[in-house]
Amino acid sequence: xxxxxxxxxxxxxxxxxxxxxxxVEKLKSLNICVIKTVKCHELQEGVSYHPxxxxxxxxxxxxxxxPNVFDYYDEMLSxxxxxxxxxxKELTSKYPDDIAxxxxxxxxxxxxxxxxxxxxxxxYLKKENIEFIDVKQGYSKCSLAIIDESSGITSDKTIFxxxxxxxxxxxxxxxxxxxxxxxxxxxxxxxxxxxSKTQMFFTGKFDRHPxxxxxxxxxxxxxxxxxxxxxxxxxxxxxxxxxxNC
Numbered sequence: 001x002x003x004x005x006x007x008x009x010x011x012x013x014x015x016x017x018x019x020x021x022x023x024v025e026k027l028k029s030l031n032i033c034v035i036k037t038v039k040c041h042e043l044q045e046g047v048s049y050h051p052x053x054x055x056x057x058x059x060x061x062x063x064x065x066x067p068n069v070f071d072y073y074d075e076m077l078s079x080x081x082x083x084x085x086x087x088x089k090e091l092t093s094k095y096p097d098d099i100a101x102x103x104x105x106x107x108x109x110x111x112x113x114x115x116x117x118x119x120x121x122x123x124y125l126k127k128e129n130i131e132f133i134d135v136k137q138g139y140s141k142c143s144l145a146i147i148d149e150s151s152g153i154t155s156d157k158t159i160f161x162x163x164x165x166x167x168x169x170x171x172x173x174x175x176x177x178x179x180x181x182x183x184x185x186x187x188x189x190x191x192x193x194x195x196s197k198t199q200m201f202f203t204g205k206f207d208r209h210p211x212x213x214x215x216x217x218x219x220x221x222x223x224x225x226x227x228x229x230x231x232x233x234x235x236x237x238x239x240x241x242x243x244x245n246c
Contacts, residue, residue, distance in 0.1 A: 002105055003057035004146045005194045010242035012080065013193065016049040019237055023203065023229040030195070030227075032242075033080075038072040044093050046182030050238020052141045052190065054091065056101045056121055058128060060244050064121045066091050066101055080245050089118040099138035104159065104189070105130075106168050107149050111159060113138040133162045141239055142187040146194060147222050153188050153215065171218045173211040179235040186236020193240025199225045201242075204234040 001007075013027050017036035027034050037049045047053050054066040055073065062083040065073045068091050074084040089100035100118040103125075104111040110125050111133040125132070135158040137143055145153040151169040154160050160172040173188065180186030193201040200219075205228060206212050219226060 001059070002107065002146060002149050003059045004105060004239075004241065005148065005197055006060065006242050006244040007197075008244055009196045009199075010194070010244060012243040012245055014051045014055065014241040014243075015193075016051065016237040018049055019203075020230065020232075026227075026229045027201075027240075035076050037238075038069050040066065040068050040091060042068055042091050042093055043098055044182070046180060047098075047238060050142075050190065050236075051241045052102055052239035053098065054101055055241060056103050056141075057241060057243070058085075058121075058124045062124070064101065064118065064124060066118075082243065082245050085120065085124070087118040088120045096138050102139050102141045104140035104144040104146075104152075106144070106146065106152055106163060109133050109163070109166060109168075111135055111144070111162060112140045133166065135159055135162055139187065142190040142236070144189040145192045145200075146189070147200065147219065147224055148197065151218075151222050153218065155188060169222075171211075171214065173209070173215065177206070177209040177234075179233055190236035190238045191234045193242050195227055195242065198223060199227055201227050201229055201240050202234060203237050203240075204228065204230040204232045206234040208233060 013032045014035045039048050056064050064085045064087050070086040096116040110130045114134045137156045143156040153171045155175040163170045176185040178186040191203045
């Protein structure tokens with residue numbers, strides 16, 4: 001089971017604290033308990049509030065969190081019955097010391113640059129019998145939009161090739177055309193989240209993306225409905241991490 005996909009409709013969403021209020025209100029209108037992130041001061045400003053930089057869900061009940069921000073998430077989530085485990089790797093602003101928790105997942109696979117993955121996170125993944133796929137792309141979760149258990153969208157060539165070889169159905173799109181303040185562009189994974197097994201969030205409209213029709217066709221093929229959180233242009237908020245525990 002993919003930990004980024006709630007079993008039922010999600011009732012918790014962890015989202016970048018800088019997200020516009022209309023996005024937050026849209027989530028709340030779906031009876032979702034919104035938990036805004038806390039700034040990780042050690043990261044670059046543009047990604048300092050991104051959930052997928054500091055949190056990795058092992059499953060819907062257990063999260064591994066960077067020690068930089070552990071106390072905040074432990075306080076916010078443990079009272080909701082979620083186990084929050086402190087990772088070992090302290091994050092810093094320079095690559096690759098900022099990627100330790102940004103691990104992509106599909107079905108029984110975890111995909112990352114595993115030389116730089118947090119050791120405690122790797123321990124929990126091994127405990128879940130997750131197979132590791134090692135790639136050069138350290139921002140693996142940012143780069144992978146999870147559609148369902150065995151399909152995803154990415155602009156990264158190595159992620160596309162590695163997951164395709166494992167029998168996953170992956171749509172390769174052109175890089176860019178996704179806003180991320182302070183950077184040339186953001187990633188598709190960071191601009192999405194999963195509401196349920198058959199519905200996913202996009203932070204905004206992607207109609208200006210050159211592959212927008214291919215993305216729409218791919219989602220229809222997988223029978224996954226898009227919930228747009230905004231009518232504005234799509235933006236990378238570092239993944240909307242959703243859970244089923246509120």
